[in-house]
Amino acid sequence: MSQEPPKLTIGERQARFDLDVVASYIEPRAKVLDVGCGDGLLLEKLAGEKQVDGRGVELSQRGVNECVARGLSVIQGDADTDLVFYPDRGFDYVILSQTLQATKNPKAVLEHLLRIGDKVIVSIPNFGYWPNRVGLAFKGQMPVNRHLPYSWYDTPNIHFCTIRDFVKLCDEVGAKVESAAALNGSGQEIGLSMPWWFWNFFGQQAVFMLRR
Amino acid sequence: MITMPKDARSRRLLAADEANNPTSEVLRFGPDKPLRLDAGVELTPFQIAYQTYGTLNEARTNAVLVCHALTGDQHAANAHPVTGKAGWWDVLIGPGRIVDTDRFFVICSNVIGGCLGSTGPASINPATGKPYGLDLPVITIPDMVRAQAMLVDHFGIDQLFCVIGGSMGGMQVLEWAASHSDRVFSALPIATGPRHSSQNxxxxxxxxxxxxxxxxxxxxxxxxxxxxxxxxxxxxxxxxxxxxxxxxxxxxxxxxxxxxxxxxxxxxxxxxxxxxxxxxxxxxxxxxxxxxxxxxxxRAMDYFDLAADHDGRLADAFAGTSTRFCLVSFTSDWLFPTSESRSVVHALNAAGASVSFVEIETDRGHDAFLLDEPELFAAINGFINSAARAYGLPEADQ
The missing domain is CATH 1.10.1740.110 (Rna Polymerase Sigma Factor; Chain: A)
Incomplete structure (x- = not known):
């Protein structure tokens, strides 16, 4: 349990623009599993706004205890090892927000998500975001900035990818992209008409809705 | 050398009296209502000694059944008749407490096989006029639960809002959820497991x-x-x-x-x-x-093996359940380590059940479930309140 996903603090909550996009994908009263649910912010939002039947899995004990104390159905568990215990198509939506990059085996995790949920919503930080490229290209160092606050040696994010990389992985596991949105550093959606390379350069994070 | 205090005899007599004529409420079942035991025989007549706290609402939807552990009894939130000490879960149950008796109707009964007034080995066997001793058939956790169900029937309660218990009490909670799932809206098994391990x-x-x-x-x-x-x-x-x-x-x-x-x-x-x-x-x-x-x-704890009753598949014990679960374990509990609770959580996941699971960090071991553990109380409080909302029970008075 040494590697815990990034903890959300109150100050950081405003920065989770992806949650609004994720929530907009979800139909009311759906059965939802949020993998890596942190302190339950999204689950609480979905319960309140969409009356979903929500469940969560969270690695950090502190996050789980907070969720349960707030009345959410959340268990302590690890996306890498515990998804195997969930039945096929047990949920309408499975959400993995800002967590894939912290898993040991992102491909296996994604395959499990596609098995468990009718639809899978994944949000990822885009390593191809231009400030990251600038940092690497001109400073010659792994980027450390507002969006990627960790140094290479203490980051829980062991499997960074770019938006393009992720789309390629979706192809490999046979997932179809139903919807996608890229958000710039201020949380604004980048226009749908823009080409992938534009998203991959200007998107700070991206949200995908996938299905088998 | 252990030496017994002088007044032990008087307390012993008091305890013996509690076995047959308890200070609790007693529900007696005659020959028309025998208790079917897993041992393959029927226990009749038999009695259940119990305590209640709070008031059952008109719709009979606010009942919380508390299941006691190995050496516990029905005196969960009142002074013990023999020792005079506060109830074993007094920290949790009472007016304005987490299990709020201003809000819920709390039932706690002495298990069958116990010694505080429910039929057990110290009770008089009506066939001989002497205490049962080892003539009482071996009692199992499902037997205890079957008797509790008869008590719940007596109150005209179709579905319990919550069944809660730790250790052997937690085993009863799991058994309730597995065998009477439609009668359990929410279940809170604490520091327990789906079976007794070889070490236990x-x-x-x-x-x-x-x-x-x-x-x-x-x-x-x-x-x-x-x-x-x-x-x-x-x-x-x-x-x-x-x-x-x-x-x-x-x-x-x-x-x-x-x-x-x-x-x-x-x-x-x-x-x-x-x-x-x-x-x-x-x-x-x-x-x-x-x-x-x-x-x-x-013996009842040793015999408990929920998966074995379902061809070795624990998930099948909870197939189709609509009960909401919250499991709690403690990091330093080596009697029922977290892995035991986790195996139940995995089975519940496989069954598609609604389940929360909290592991609480403490060095107080298995007994932590009986103690003033703020994280435990926060988890129980959050779970009970959200379940009560989902069940349509009125909010607690502020």
Whole structure:
């Protein structure tokens, strides 16, 4: 349990623009599993706004205890090892927000998500975001900035990818992209008409809705 | 050498009286309502001694069933009739407390096989006019739950809002959820597991052998002989008590401190505080607990194996359940380690059940479920309140 996903603090909550996009994908009263649910912010939002039947899995004990104390159905568990215990198509939506990059085996995790949920919503930080490229290209160092606050040696994010990389992985596991949105550093959606390379350069994070 | 206090006899008589004529409410079932036992026989007549707290609402939807542990009893939130001590879950249950008796109707009954008024080995066998002793059939966790269901029927309650319990009480909660899932809206099994491990059976066997090795046990007929296997039962309790704590907690509390002395005595008196503490635990236990009942309770735990009743697939025990679960374990509990709760969580996931699971960091071991643990209370509070909202129960008065 040494590697815990990034903890959300109150100050950081405003920065989770992806949650609004994720929530907009979800139909009311759906059965939802949020993998890596942190302190339950999204689950609480979905319960309140969409009356979903929500469940969560969270690695950090502190996050789980907070969720349960707030009345959410959340268990302590690890996306890498515990998804195997969930039945096929047990949920309408499975959400993995800002967590894939912290898993040991992102491909296996994604395959499990596609098995468990009718639809899978994944949000990822885009390593191809231009400030990251600038940092690497001109400073010659792994980027450390507002969006990627960790140094290479203490980051829980062991499997960074770019938006393009992720789309390629979706192809490999046979997932179809139903919807996608890229958000710039201020949380604004980048226009749908823009080409992938534009998203991959200007998107700070991206949200995908996938299905088998 | 364990020496019993002088007034032990009077408390022993009090305890014996509680077995047949308890100070609790008693529900008696005649020959028309036998209790079907897993041992393949029917227990009749039999009785259940119970306590209730709070008021059952008109719709009979606010009932919380509290299941007690191995050496617990129905006196969860009132003074104990033998020891005079506060109820064993007084910290949790009461007006304005987490299990709020201003809001919920709380039922706690002595399990079948117990010794505080429900039919058990110390009860008089109507067929012989003497205490049952070992003539009472072996009682199982499902037997206990079946009896509780008859008590719940008596109140005209179709569905319990919540069933809650720790350790052996947690086993009963799991059994309720597995066998009577439509009667359980929410379930809170704490510090428990879906079966007793080999190590736990081993500890229980040490306890039973200790009782049976006491010459005053008299083959289980000690009540008629006016004897009590107090030393055997005290040693059983001492050994068991160690398993309820943790190495870290013991060391924190007692270390190698000496008891009322400055130097080792080079003898076998209780030199160390931990020895003195355990002896005290053993001695006070025999005042309120029947030795044969201890054999029956430990056996019931040993026999519990929820998966085995479903062809080895634990998930099948919960197939199709609509009960909401919250499991709690403690990091330093080596009697029911977190892995036991987690196996239940995985089974519930596989069954598609609604489940929360909290592991609480504490060095207080298995007994943490009986103690003032703020994280435990926060989890129980959050779970109960959200379940109550989902069940349509009115909010607690602020």
């Amino acid at each position: 059976i081993a500890f229980n066997e040490v306890g039973r052998q200790s009782v049976m090795a006491d010459p005053d046990w008299c083959g289980g007929r000690y009540i008629e002989e006016d004897k009590r296997p107090e030393k055997g039962l005290a040693v059983a309790r001492m050994a068991a008590h160690i398993t309820y704590l943790s190495e870290a907690a013991l060391h924190r509390k007692f270390g190698r401190n000496l008891q009322d002395r400055a130097h080792l005595t080079f003898g076998f008196d209780a030199d160390f505080q931990i020895e003195s503490y355990l002896r005290h635990q053993g001695m006070t236990f025999v005042d309120r607990f029947d030795a044969n009942s201890y054999l029956y309770m430990t």
